[in-house]
Amino acid sequence: MTDIELKKLKDDLWHAADVLRSGAHLAANKYGQPILGLIFLRYADILFKQHKQEIQAEYDKLKGGRREKTMREIAIDKCGFYLPEKAYYDSINNAPDDAKKATLVKEAMEAIEKENPTLVNVLPKDVYEQLVPEEEPELLSRIVRIFKDIPEKSTLDIFGEIYEYFLGNFALAEGKDGGTFYTPSTVVRYMVEVLGPEPGGEKKFLDPACGSGGMFVQAARYMHKHNADNKEMMNFRCYGVEKEPDTVKLAKMNLILNNVRGDIREANTFYSDPHNAFGAFDYVMANPPFNVDEVSYDRVKDDKRFNTYGIPRKKSSSSKKNADKKETVPNANYLWIGHFASALNETGKAALVMANSASDASGSEYDIRKNMIEEGIISQMVTLSSNMFNTVTLPATLWFFDKQKAHGDKKDEILFIDARNVFTQVDRAHRKFSDEQIKNLGIITKLYNGDEASYQELVHEYEEKLAEGVSDLNQQIKDFVPYNIVFEVENPDIGKTEEITESFALGIDKLDIVLVNHTAELLHSELEKVSKCRKEFVKADKWINGNKVKKGQNKEVQEFKDKIAGGLELVDSVKYYLKNLLWLKEKFPEGKYRDVIGLCKAAKLDGEDGIKDQDYSLNAGRYVGVAVDDDGLSEEEFKEEMLGLSQELKKLQNESNQLMEAIFNNMQILGIENKG
Known part of the structure; x- marks a missing residue:
């Protein structure tokens, strides 16, 4: 299939x-x-x-x-x-x-x-x-x-x-309730892409807030995709904890349906440790509930899963009212963070979703964060766009840990990525990553870790997709032109065929699909050409849908519409891969990691504008800076978008005028005087 x-x-x-x-x-x-x-x-x-x-x-x-x-x-x-x-x-x-x-x-x-x-x-x-x-x-x-x-x-x-x-x-x-058992798969896939779980020997994965088990499934798919054999997949073991009994059932069915071996327990992670988690796992992945505020301090204070890096506490109060109350942890975000870090073995890695506010939290949370930063286990921080999750509309942050980093030459360095402008709109209230956005963001980490071969492989992948798209589009244009000529002869208002054919030629025939040595400037030029080609398909589409069909032409018109639709789809595909290739070439023109304003920064602990200078903040925006806005549109696309927005505004204004007129008429019928 x-x-x-x-x-x-x-x-x-x-x-x-x-x-x-x-x-x-x-x-x-x-x-x-x-x-x-x-x-x-x-x-x-x-x-x-x-x-x-x-x-x-x-x-x-x-x-x-x-x-x-x-x-x-x-x-x-x-x-x-x-x-x-x-x-x-x-x-x-x-x-x-x-x-x-x-x-x-x-x-x-x-x-x-x-x-x-x-x-x-x-x-x-x-x-x-x-x-x-x-x-x-x-x-x-x-x-x-x-x-x-x-x-x-x-x-x-x-x-x-x-x-x-x-x-x-x-x-x-x-909606919000659904987010308690499901983390959007594109976010999980990006987390796995950064972690890069490797086959070989027994691999133990922990998710202490596992929901329906999506973290385990995506990790298994990643390993399978990266050539893990059956024996290695048998050694891939997942250990989950979930407190909702119905969600435990969803997770167990999910693992069975994806042929993933796992042990999912119904328990509350704060008060139960069914998998003896401390220092036991190769990988930890989770999207825990944010800002939980009723965890008993007495029940967690002596648990090494939580106290290794410190437990958040409220400021002391001497009032009798407070003295009589049982102490609770003011916010459990850092309980989760500490647990994920302490569950890793000496070579372990972790990826977790956390509320954006945790990156700058003050008080006792500040001390915990400082301890982790100075130990050197935090490898990467990524700020996501808003509306990526069902449970929160505000941006969330991904934290990545690597226990081996604490003993390497990057101990006092953290990679920050600001991905707030990297998303694909699903609907008004939801966003996700596209497959290519996952790959593009993932390549930042790979380049930072010295994996330049993966960058070249991704460039080659986009070039192949582009070559295939251009070839198909050229054929579509050849099939399109005869219909265009037929309808031009009978309907001269469509415009001159020579002009349209020439515009297509500018758009496609001169597009060089061997793009290995192309600079960003040349790619921008090719993008302009493809945009012109798209414009001609749009013209034809507007004409064919805005004119009456002559008797006996229904079949030809439908075929013409199909050619137009196919052409638009292929043009959009070519533009899409051109833009992704352009993104790689503009951000990393030498095929090596570099800091990119507004996107990524490898920040050091010491030095000017270092992590100490930023008071141990882990907010990516503080380090990467702000790039001059670039909407990625060509001049032609910008004009088209402005025209579309102008027409939409005019339509809304007309609707508003009609609504106001209806309101005034109703007021007159009711005998209400308009004093406006």
């Missing part, structure tokens, strides 16, 4: 399921668990079927012999679990469409848990009654049929992608 096909499958599944949800008037927080449980059932059904012949053959081979095994034992060896017939997806799907369907789903999950002890209390078997409302008892049956559309040949990776996609959409639908 291609990436495009997988995206369509995920979108179609979500759309179908969400339409049914809204039709049944169910809140998203009542819908998530049962849907994810059905995805798990479909996964189990398909995976077991894919191994069924192999399981049967092994059973027949060993039957009656000294090494005879049960079907269940062989199945667990082959695919990790045994699926009883009662749990086959077809058994549920083919049953009558009535309220008993919920009972069938529950019985299927109970049968799976009975045959597979590791899945006991993992599946959400008691939540399906809510999907058979009295007014629509067939709702659950309709939802079951949706997931029957997942192809029988789907791989484990596909199910992992589908599960994560639904998790993310449920988190968005739930």
